[in-house]
Every structure is written in structure tokens, then in C-alpha cells.
Amino acid sequence: MIVKPMPPEADRRSQDIQQSFLSLSEHLPDLIARLDRDGRYCYANSALAGLAGRPAAQMVGHRLGEVLAQRTSPAIPDDFIALREGIPRVFATGETVEREAGLPLPGDERIFNVRLVPERDESGAIVNVLLIGRDITQRKRAEDALRNSERDLNEAQRVAKIGNWRFDLRFNSVTWSAELYRMFGVQAADFARTYEAFLSRIHPDDRVRVAQTSAQTLADGKSFQLEYRIVLPGGEIRTIREIGNAIAGPEGQITGLFGTAQDITESRRGADALRASERRFARAEEQLGQARAELTRVARAMLVGELATSIAHEVNQPLTCVVTNAEAALRWLAADPPNFVQASTALERIIRDGNRAAAVVARIRILLKNGKSTKTRFKLDIAISDLLALMEGEARRRQVELQVRIAPDLPAVIADRVQLQQVLLNLTVNAFDALDNVQDRPRQVEIEAEPVGPASVQVCVRDSGVGLAGPPWDRVFDAFYTTKPDGLGMGLTISRTIIESHGGRLWAQPNQGPGVSFRFTLPIDDQITA
Numbered sequence: 256m257i258v259k260p261m262p263p264e265a266d267r268r269s270q271d272i273q274q275s276f277l278s279l280s281e282h283l284p285d286l287i288a289r290l291d292r293d294g295r296y297c298y299a300n301s302a303l304a305g306l307a308g309r310p311a312a313q314m315v316g317h318r319l320g321e322v323l324a325q326r327t328s329p330a331i332p333d334d335f336i337a338l339r340e341g342i343p344r345v346f347a348t349g350e351t352v353e354r355e356a357g358l359p360l361p362g363d364e365r366i367f368n369v370r371l372v373p374e375r376d377e378s379g380a381i382v383n384v385l386l387i388g389r390d391i392t393q394r395k396r397a398e399d400a401l402r403n404s405e406r407d408l409n410e411a412q413r414v415a416k417i418g419n420w421r422f423d424l425r426f427n428s429v430t431w432s433a434e435l436y437r438m439f440g441v442q443a444a445d446f447a448r449t450y451e452a453f454l455s456r457i458h459p460d461d462r463v464r465v466a467q468t469s470a471q472t473l474a475d476g477k478s479f480q481l482e483y484r485i486v487l488p489g490g491e492i493r494t495i496r497e498i499g500n501a502i503a504g505p506e507g508q509i510t511g512l513f514g515t516a517q518d519i520t521e522s523r524r525g526a527d528a529l530r531a532s533e534r535r536f537a538r539a540e541e542q543l544g545q546a547r548a549e550l551t552r553v554a555r556a557m558l559v560g561e562l563a564t565s566i567a568h569e570v571n572q573p574l575t576c577v578v579t580n581a582e583a584a585l586r587w588l589a590a591d592p593p594n595f596v597q598a599s600t601a602l603e604r605i606i607r608d609g610n611r612a613a614a615v616v617a618r619i620r621i622l623l624k625n626g627k628s629t630k631t632r633f634k635l636d637i638a639i640s641d642l643l644a645l646m647e648g649e650a651r652r653r654q655v656e657l658q659v660r661i662a663p664d665l666p667a668v669i670a671d672r673v674q675l676q677q678v679l680l681n682l683t684v685n686a687f688d689a690l691d692n693v694q695d696r697p698r699q700v701e702i703e704a705e706p707v708g709p710a711s712v713q714v715c716v717r718d719s720g721v722g723l724a725g726p727p728w729d730r731v732f733d734a735f736y737t738t739k740p741d742g743l744g745m746g747l748t749i750s751r752t753i754i755e756s757h758g759g760r761l762w763a764q765p766n767q768g769p770g771v772s773f774r775f776t777l778p779i780d781d782q783i784t785a
């Protein structure tokens with residue numbers, strides 16, 4: 256190397272510069288070294304020496320990477336080999352070479368940003384290379400963490416179909432997360448990132464509402480929730496739910512909006528389909544209810560039809576009396592002198608018998624009534640004796656011995672009286688029917704009502720009839736199951752529905768002897784036991 260003689264003034268200045276360079280370099284946390292053409296250390300600062308774990312003087316003359324390799328061992332790190340290759344390039348081109356270099360220190364991987372800078376003499380010739388290494392490990396880790404969390408967020412948004420956005424009022428700039436671009440079906444390059452560009456993607460019918468909401472929030476700072484439709488570039492329409500807030504600047508002034516947007520098209524479609532099917536179900540249920548009510552009415556009418564003979568008898572008897580008494584009254588009045596006392600006795604009998612006939616008709620009308628279920632609180636014995644008034648004549652006509660036993664102090668129930676009478680009527684008529692062909696034994700039907708357990712009453716209708724055709728006994732409750740030529744097979748089905756809708760049970764059981772017992776329970780009204 257040619258060393259030109261320097262004038263003393265310049266020499267001192269140069270020494271000063273050299274001195275300040277050294278003290279600066281010794282105090283910087285950055286790694287600083289001077290390397291010759293072969294990549295050998297001419298100088299290393301204390302930060303670098305500290306990292307190498309050697310006094311700086313011992314590093315001089317060693318090639319770049321050799322000393323550090325002794326710490327990382329066994330081989331020289333690849334990044335340092337690459338750095339070495341940068342040195343001839345600096346000499347050849349005079350340009351700064353910049354590289355990242357990882358130093359795999361045991362238990363403490365460090366990353367450096369390394370710059371190789373040409374060092375020139377007064378003539379401008381490159382004489383050395385200055386190495387400046389800055390520890391960027393922290394920054395790198397922070398960057399990695401940020402990248403990871405961005406990736407996680409992006410992935411989470413993709414899965415949840417939720418994107419976030421930001422609108423900066425000051426620059427009229429809109430920032431979208433990747434999921435928002437996906438949601439709107441827009442490439443980042445095709446989106447002008449202004450509020451107007453965002454509005455233009457919204458369904459024309461919803462645009463004004465969205466703009467108004469944004470304006471409102473910019474004015475009052477209140478958060479908002481909004482649903483609107485967007486039109487994808489292909490024309491597809493999707494529904495977005497948006498939740499947004501105002502962004503406030505340091506002095507509280509509103510500088511923009513921030514929020515999330517979720518594509519709810521599918522969940523909305525699902526909800527619509529669910530609602531539609533619920534509506535269909537409700538309609539079907541309603542139709543079923545109507546059909547059931549109609550069947551109930553038919554079954555009830557048939558039951559009463561079966562009783563027609565008895566009913567006619569019940570009504571005829573008082574009517575015959577009415578006629579007889581009316582004739583008597585006329586006779587007493589036509590007598591000379593008229594016997595008013597006898598006439599009025601006859602007239603009172605007419606009134607009594609008329610009322611009797613009217614009561615029978617009223618009972619039948621109640622039974623045939625086609626109304627909604629109305630539950631009242633009453634004692635079962637009343638319902639039973641009411642029914643007996645209709646059944647006794649029928650029992651006589653069919654030559655059936657009808658016995659009724661009701662336990663004293665029977666607790667009251669809350670029930671639909673007409674429906675319960677319908678159940679009793681059906682069970683009793685079935686029992687009568689079962690006795691039709693029985694000649695070899697007493698023809699008996701017993702109705703019993705008694706409390707069972709603390710919370711229910713039980714009614715049993717027992718007959719000595721033909722019995723059930725065989726197990727399963729429950730088959731008789733199937734709809735349209737009948738063994739009668741004119742049977743409908745709905746009586747027991749309806750009866751069971753009625754009892755179960757009252758919270759009770761209805762079942763059949765063959766007797767020890769001939770015949771079968773139908774039993775039902777009803778929960779008693781708590782009021783009375785309390």
C-alpha cells in the first residue's frame with residue numbers, strides 16, 4: 256500500500272477523525288469491523304469482540320466468520336460464507352452490500368442486518384470494507400409474531416366469514432381485511448379504497464340506508480348494527496351484517512369508522528327455510544287438528560246414535576205424560592163446574608214432565624256440542640251420575656245389570672266435563688256391545704271411581720263380556736281398529752287422547768274371569784288436598 260506523506264495539519268485532522276471514529280465505534284451497540292480484501296479483520300469493535308468472546312486484538316488477521324464459528328461450531332454459519340462473498344463485490348462495484356445474517360449462538364439465535372460499505376482513500380480507491388452489523392433479533396421476532404397473528408386473524412376471519420374494515424374520514428380511505436375482499440368478491444387491485452367505492456358495491460335499494468347510517472355515526476359517535484345486501488361482480492346478491500363504531504381522534508373528534516362485517520346469507524337462508532318448514536308444520540298440525548275434531552264429532556254422533564232408542568224412550572216417556580196430563584187438565588176445565596184445583600195439579604205435572612224431557616235433550620246437546628276444550632273443577636261422581644241418566648234406559652233395554660260404585664269423598668279433578676263424559680260413554684257402550692252375545696252368565700257392567708295414591712283418581716269400567724281378541728291388549732287403542740260391523744274404531748283412540756291431554760292414563764286389562772276392564776286415571780286438583 257502506498258502511503259502518501261501528509262501535511263501536518265491534515266495529518267492531525269485525519270488523526271482526530273480516526274480517534275472519533277474509534278470512540279464512536281467502541282460505544283455503539285452495533286457490530287463494527289474493518290475488513291481487508293481477503294475478508295480478514297483489520298479492526299473489530301468491542302461489541303463484536305464481546306459477541307465473539309475474544310479480545311479484539313486477537314481477531315485481527317482472522318477471516319470473517321472464523322472466530323464466531325468457534326462459538327457456534329463446528330462449521331462457519333452459511334450466512335457468513337455468503338457475507339464473505341459480498342466483499343469482492345464491494346471491491347468490484349463500489350456498492351454497499353446489505354444482508355441479513357443469522358448467528359446460531361447456542362440457546363440464543365441472533366439475527367443481524369449486516370452492511371458491507373466500501374472505505375476509500377483520498378484518491379477514491381477502495382481500500383477496505385467496513386462491516387456494520389445491527390442486531391435486529393427483537394424486530395424480527397416482533398415481525399414474525401405480527402405476521403403469525405395476522406395469519407391467524409385472517410384464517411379466523413375466513414372460517415367465521417367475518418371481516419373487518421376501517422374508514423378514515425380525513426383521507427376518505429377505506430381499509431379492508433382479506434376476508435372483506437373475499438366477501439365482496441373483489442381483488443385488492445380493483446378496489447379504489449374510498450367510501451364511494453364501498454357504496455357502489457351495495458345493492459341499490461340498501462345504499463341510501465347504509466350511507467345514512469354511516470353519516471349518522473360520524474355525527475353522533477354511537478355504534479351501529481346494520482344488515483344490507485351487496486352485489487358481487489358476477490351479480491350474486493349476498494346479505495351482510497355489519498357492526499360499527501366511530502373512531503375518535505386524540506381530542507375526541509370523530510376521525511372515521513371501524514367495524515366488522517359478516518356474511519349471513521347462508522344462516523339467513525337456513526333460518527328462512529326453517530321458518531317456512533315451521534309454517535308448513537303448523538298448517539299440517541292445524542289440518543290434523545281439524546280432522547281430529549271432525550272425527551271426534553262423528554264418533555260422538557255415532558255413540559249417541561247407538562243410544563238413539565234409549566234416548567227416544569227417555570224423551571217419549573215424559574212427553575206421553577205431558578199429553579195425558581194435558582187431556583186431564585182439559586177435562587177438569589170442561590167439567591161443570593170446572594175443577595180448577597185438579598186442572599192446576601195436571602198443569603204442574605205437565606211443567607215437571609216438560610222439564611224432564613228438556614233436560615234429556617239438553618244433556619244430549621251438551622254431548623254433541625262441538626266446542627273447544629274448557630276445563631273446570633268438578634267431582635267425577637257428578638259427571639258419572641249425569642251420564643247414568645242417559646245410560647240407564649239403554650242398560651235396561653239391553654238387559655245389562657249396570658252397577659256404579661263411587662268412593663265417598665272422591666277428590667275433585669280439573670277437566671273438560673263433556674270430554675270426560677264422552678270417554679265414559681264410549682267405555683260403557685263398548686262394554687254393553689261386548690255383552691251382546693253373552694247368554695250363559697250374568698250380563699254385568701260395573702263402573703267404579705276411587706282415589707289411588709295421593710294424587711289421582713281412577714275410574715274402572717268392567718264388563719263380563721266377550722273379552723279382547725288377544726294380546727297385545729293395546730291394539731284396541733289403534734285408530735280404526737274395530738271388530739264391529741258398523742264400528743268406526745275411533746272411540747278408544749279419542750278416549751286415550753282425551754285422558755292423556757288431561758295428564759292421565761287409559762289402559763285395558765283382561766279380567767280374571769270373563770270380560771275386560773278399562774281403567775283410566777286423572778290427576779286430582781291440588782287445591783283440595785292442600
Ligand SMILES: Nc1ncnc2c1ncn2[C@@H]1O[C@H](COP(=O)(O)OP(=O)(O)O)[C@@H](O)[C@H]1O
Pocket residue numbers: 681685686689718720721722723724731732736737738739741742743744745746747748771
Ligand atoms: N269392553 C270391551 N270388550 C271387548 N272388546 C272391546 C271392548 N272395548 C273395546 N273393544 C274392542 O276394541 C275395538 C275398538 O273400540 P273403539 O275404539 O271404541 O271402536 P268401536 O267401538 O267403534 O269398534 C272394538 O271394536 C272392540 O273390538
Ligand SMILES: [Mg+2]
Pocket residue numbers: 681684685746747
Ligand atoms: Mg266404541
